[in-house]
Amino acid sequence: xxxxxxxxxxxxxxxxxxxxxxxxxxxxxxxxxxxxxxxxxxxxxxxxxxxxxxxxxxxxxxxxxxxxxxxxxxxxxxxxxxxxxxxxxxxxxxxxxxxxxxxxxxxxxxxxxxxxxxxxxxxxxxxxxxxxxxxxxxxxxxxxxxxxxxxxxxxxxxxxxxxxxxxxxxxxxxxxxxxxxxxxxxxxxxxxxxxxxxxxxxxxxxxxxxxxxxxxxxxxxxxxxxxxxxxxxxxxxxxxxxxxxxxxxxxxxxxxxxxxxxxxxxxxxxxxxxxxxxxxxxxxxxxxxxxxxxxxxxxxxxxxxxxxxxxxxxxxxxxxxxxxxxxxxxxxxxxxxxxxxxxxxxxxxxxxxxxxxxxxxxxxxxxxxxxxxxxxxxxxxxxxxxxxxxxxxxxxxxxxxxxxxxxxxxxxxxxx
Amino acid sequence: xxxxxxxxxxxxxxxxxxxxxxxxxxxxxxxxxxxxxxxxxxxxxxxxxxxxxxxxxxxxxxxxxxxxxxxxxxxxxxxxxxxxxxxxxxxxxxxxxxxxxxxxxxxxxxx
Numbered sequence: 033x034x035x036x037x038x039x040x041x042x043x044x045x046x047x048x049x050x051x052x053x054x055x056x057x058x059x060x061x062x063x064x065x066x067x068x069x070x071x072x073x074x075x076x077x078x079x080x081x082x083x084x085x086x087x088x089x090x091x092x093x094x095x096x097x098x099x100x101x102x103x104x105x106x107x108x109x110x111x112x113x114x115x116x117x118x119x120x121x122x123x124x125x126x127x128x129x130x131x132x133x134x135x136x137x138x139x140x141x142x143x144x145x146x147x148x149x150x151x152x153x154x155x156x157x158x159x160x161x162x163x164x165x166x167x168x169x170x171x172x173x174x175x176x177x178x179x180x181x182x183x184x185x186x187x188x189x190x191x192x193x194x195x196x197x198x199x200x201x202x203x204x205x206x207x208x209x210x211x212x213x214x215x216x217x218x219x220x221x222x223x224x225x226x227x228x229x230x231x232x233x234x235x236x237x238x239x240x241x242x243x244x245x246x247x248x249x250x251x252x253x254x255x256x257x258x259x260x261x262x263x264x265x266x267x268x269x270x271x272x273x274x275x276x277x278x279x280x281x282x283x284x285x286x287x288x289x290x291x292x293x294x295x296x297x298x299x300x301x302x303x304x305x306x307x308x309x310x311x312x313x314x315x316x317x318x319x320x321x322x323x324x325x326x327x328x329x330x331x332x333x334x335x336x337x338x339x340x341x342x343x344x345x346x347x348x349x350x351x352x353x354x355x356x357x358x359x360x361x362x363x364x365x366x367x368x369x370x371x372x373x374x375x376x377x378x379x380x381x382x383x384x385x386x387x388x389x390x391x392x393x394x395x396x397x398x399x400x401x402x403x404x405x406x407x408x409x410x411x412x413x414x415x416x417x418x419x420x421x422x423x424x425x426x427x428x429x430x431x432x433x434x435x436x437x438x439x440x441x442x443x444x445x446x447x448x
Numbered sequence: 449x450x451x452x453x454x455x456x457x458x459x460x461x462x463x464x465x466x467x468x469x470x471x472x473x474x475x476x477x478x479x480x481x482x483x484x485x486x487x488x489x490x491x492x493x494x495x496x497x498x499x500x501x502x503x504x505x506x507x508x509x510x511x512x513x514x515x516x517x518x519x520x521x522x523x524x525x526x527x528x529x530x531x532x533x534x535x536x537x538x539x540x541x542x543x544x545x546x547x548x549x550x551x552x553x554x555x556x557x558x559x
Contacts, residue, residue, distance in 0.1 A: 272499070274497040283494045283495075284497075286495075286497060287470070287495050287497045288497055288499075333468035333504070333520070334468075334470075334471075334502055334504065334522050336499045336523045337522070337524065337525055341449055341450065341463055342449050343449060376492070432489050432492070432493040433485050433486050433489035434485065434489075435485075
């Protein structure tokens with residue numbers, strides 16, 4: 033693998049940037065692998081990367097029906113934070129946060145991780161009680177967090193309307209300074225390049241059409257390019273996880289919903305942090321290119337169509353304009369939807385399944401991007417050992433039978 | 449935006465008047481006291497979540513405030529029929545498969 037550096041950039045500049053190496057190969061599938069990862073998004077590629085790097089398992093294929101990082105990895109709003117309420121969730125997301133902090137160096141690929149802080153606003157007394165509770169819980173878990181009052185908020189975001197006579201006055205906020213944003217595509221590409229360099233085969237335009245299962249154990253996957261064998265298969269397919277589970281003959285406690293986002297025309301710098309509000313329900317940040325990146329909640333109905341409905345967009349923008357009247361005449365450039373797999377308790381599933389050798393990493397719902405390196409790291413360990421990594425252990429499918437849910441819904445004040 | 453036919457109001461109304469309420473035809477275990485954890489968990493949390501035809505409940509929250517059922521395609525989002533609670537769908541995955549060769553003739557919502 034060609035090492036990227038400032039000097040390299042200069043050197044390639046002399047040859048008009050015509051001699052850059054391809055970032056990854058486009059190999060022909062082998063008949064047999066040690067591990068197959070189904071799904072070539074951020075989480076799947078991270079899993080493959082850590083399998084090869086941490087566990088030395090390099091005979092690995094990532095099977096992707098479209099192109100790498102073309103699903104939710106390309107569609108999210110790039111926010112990274114770890115201020116979750118419950119211990120299990122907080123540990124998992126904080127694990128990811130620590131990996132984010134060294135990720136560009138680790139991958140030798142600039143993922144443009146920018147710790148510009150994330151602010152979760154409170155608009156009611158109950159919001160503020162929840163914020164205090166969550167910040168205290170975070171600090172007990174060693175995660176940075178502060179409660180800001182209105183004056184402090186105004187210093188950080190002077191353009192937000194914090195006047196007391198709004199319908200939903202801003203009363204305070206939680207603030208995680210280490211949180212921020214990362215360049216979503218670069219995360220997928222960086223992990224893909226790193227995994228490929230370690231010998232992982234990235235098989236694009238290879239769609240899984242079924243699993244070959246014998247005696248309750250998985251033998252491999254049937255694809256549009258023929259059968260590919262592996263004794264261990266990990267599925268990381270976000271919104272289509274339920275479809276894969278059905279092929280394998282069991283159900284998952286997930287429902288697929290459209291989640292929309294939109295970006296505005298590029299503007300001069302106006303917002304250098306991430307502002308989220310669960311109460312008016314919207315969140316906004318400004319990308320390096322200058323466009324406002326805006327998102328909110330899912331469309332309520334089940335859907336696989338990678339688009340949502342206009343009322344949801346309208347509600348999202350109402351929330352943004354409520355917070356930032358100054359944005360009311362900003363024109364929106366693009367709007368899109370991704371399919372998220374939501375669980376009843378808003379926490380992921382990283383778990384063995386009724387089929388031996390078949391593992392699922394899914395149910396990240398609306399907030400999977402922030403966990404990308406952590407999710408890949410613990411899922412790689414789970415696949416390598418054949419049993420759950422300690423951080424992944426609470427996130428089994430069985431919790432929906434035993435009742436040991438990790439109820440992050442609402443409790444964390446999460447607008448993802 | 450979806451235009452949804454409310455079988456109670458006998459009218460098409462805009463999506464914003466309605467709230468989706470998830471999968472329809474889920475039977476509550478008849479004897480909760482003697483239901484196993486597994487069956488109870490399945491009843492509470494495990495849904496069909498199909499890629500294709502979905503029978504689901506909707507609530508006419510800004511209208512008659514009654515529940516009804518909808519058969520909808522979760523990929524195209526096309527609504528194939530709406531019907532009252534207690535009734536069974538006429539469009540199902542099986543019936544649609546049989547019809548598939550006969551040309552897509554499902555326009556608008558059903559009555």
